[in-house]
Amino acid sequence: MRALLFLCVLLSSHAWAGLLWHSNNQLNDAGQTLQQLLLPDSSINAMSTAERDAWFTRQWRTVLKNRERFAQYTLPEHWRTQGFERAMAQHTLAGYMRGQVPDYHGYRALHQHYQQLGQGPDYTPLPPGPEVRMNERDPAIVALRTRLTELGQPAPAPLGRTDVLDTALAGRLKQLQQAGGLETSGSLDAATRALLNRSPAELRAEIKINLQRWLLLPPATEDYVLINIPSYRLTLVRGGRPTLAMPVIVGRPDWPTPELATYLGALKVNPDWTPTANIIREDLLPAQQQDGGFLDRNGFNVWLPGQRTPVPPSAINWQQPPPGLRLVQQPGPANALGQLKFEMQNRFSVYLHDTPDKTLFRRDQRALSHGCVRLSEPQALATGIGWALPEHGRTQLLPPPQRLPVYMVYFTTWMDGRSLMFAHDIYRKNRT
Template sequence: MSNTTGIVGISRRALLMGAASVGAAAIAGQAAAQTALDEIISAPRRGNWDDQFDAQVSRVASAVLSNTPMLDANNLFNMQQAIAQYQMIVANGGWPMVQPAAALRIGANDPVIPALRQRLMISGDLGREAGMSTAFDSYVEGAIKRFQARHGLPEDGVLGEFTVKALNVSADVRLNQLNTNLVRLQSMSGDLGRRYVVVNIPAAYIEAVENNRVVLRNTAVVGRIDRQSPVLNSKIYQVILNPYWTAPRSIIQKDIMPLMRKDPTYLTRNAIRLFDGNGNEVAPETVDWNAEKAPNLMFRQDPGKINAMSSTKIDFHNEHAVYMHDTPQQGLFNKLMRFESSGCVRVQNVRDLVTWLLKETPGWSRQEIERVIASRVNNPVKLAEEVPVYFTYITAWSARDNIVQFRDDIYQKDGDAQLALQTNIGVEPIVGSLEEDLLPQ
């Protein structure tokens, strides 16, 4: 799957010539043939970091985003250009490793910075005019922010652990990643619909697309590696305001049973009630929580602020019984590693997405949505027209010319272990979590 040859459907020679003609100056700096590197290295040294300030450099990360949908068919050409560019980088020896002794930021002076500059020049994040020096100046900070934006990292301009790991993924591995994802994008290049939603699992974000333009982007929390969010195509048919949450059997067995052994008040504190097959409520104290198997009962949480889905659930048909929803734990969206659910997808600013989904359903203005949510009364709303939804696994794409985005291969599907950067960091697993949000314990 990660083979670097035979995947691109057009002539390599044509691609190389096209890439060269479109961006000859950029490629000369990015591909960095040895003569070009010599020229860069011998450029006049600058003085202190603060006499190189360029306001445009500090804003360069904002240019990474695009209103073009990730799955737009035109992006296939951008990907093919990127593959040609990375082939040239690999052919010219790739880029150097960067091994700082500690995190570096603007104002630092360190012997590793010339290698960092060279690395960023080759990938096109740093212009040649920045020259070579040991100073971590505004040029380097702007280039680091651009690199971080392209790799889904916090744009703090600091050379920290995750940024270093992403920098040190070799060019040939990135080339393989591009080829792997070109195949995935080609499989999604048909007519996706006038309005549709894309969940990119490794990027942990959501695009709402209308008339071939991204109208909303929402940060997401997706499934962790042992409870993965599935790749699927479906249609959103319903939004539930103030939903009940019904615990899946697997969650009852794996999570709720052990929690009830430790704390018999857990269900009551979390407004979770038990019902038998006839709809009769069952008292928790009548259940043997030490039994090997969970009781054959429905575990249902009432609507409210502590509900696992909080204000909203977004339903679509699928065999995996997953859905999208709100969460009472909004702080999760601020985390770098947003792979913490049991397969469903938590949506930041979900009410914006719901307003967009229901805008063609009569009677459901933003004001009415907010009014119903405030009532705390369960209210399912059928969409007037179902909206396609696509759960995808895309770890590399290019929605703008010469701007390539990479993401962590969190589920290790790209064929190279070093691409699962966050998995390799040694992150502690979440303990005692329920589907879908972590309820108070």
């Protein structure tokens, strides 16, 4: 009997020795940290301990693989798969996992809101009804004020009756509508009701997706540029605090701006522009075929294979253009890149740049580009980073004043102070 008992204990110890995230059938310190990062649903409770442990390992390896794909440069070892392998070999997973928690205020605030929603907060749905316009009365407005407070966005004090959609409350709705990619009418319409009427469970599901996106970001630094693609917004962070924010234009749904981390390279002043073959094929060639003077008026030259000098567009038969031609738009007021191009190393060949068409920034929904990010205030960004802009108009390449990270992220919900904000899922990534 003693021998049998000893054998059972020995086999049990060998079984536990093969687990990374569990000890004595419970999550160990490393496993608890990983669970807080992955936020798995209750379905994992139906797994055996060994199955659940293996599931955690697969999920974490997927995070590391996605993180390495997100970064357009070599990450520190502890942020890559090699760091995980080392921690396993040295039996230091608990400390390793504590170091994997994103050290960003935005992550911590969103994670806290996620936990609070799981504690069963009050939920006041908005009753169905017709569109309520500014200065109109409706019983739904009383519920709207309560619902905004539950979302961490206390409604402004009523200017009169509590059931009136007054100007102050309409202004708050406009902020929500703009962030959510809706028409900024200030009215309580069907789309705005749907945005606000999501249950705590639905909100938690979207927050969870966004918390997992935070795991891709490299270790926090004091200075960086953050571009949130679905909110059409760039923020320059200095010393850990936002110092500049501006509207931007991002890629169309059929030509999306990629999520990535990289560093700002050179600043090209008065740049020329060499469009890609697919931009030529899908945009420029049809425009030229419809209007024979389009390329000439907009300052393009044509480079043919094997030739050392360009020819004007008027020299080409655009109904049957020669294969392999290359277009280059000269610097100037009509140049698609405007006056400034912020170059950055990445496999997607995207960059930040100025644009001559400033009217597009007045639109609420600005997924309009071929993947690159157009800036509403490029000069302010350049000087905020530390570049001194030259006054003369020749093309120049200015080296970066510092190695400044750029994070292009896809956050459809985030915390603004104590308020939960939303952005429209322009690329439908939350549904995958």
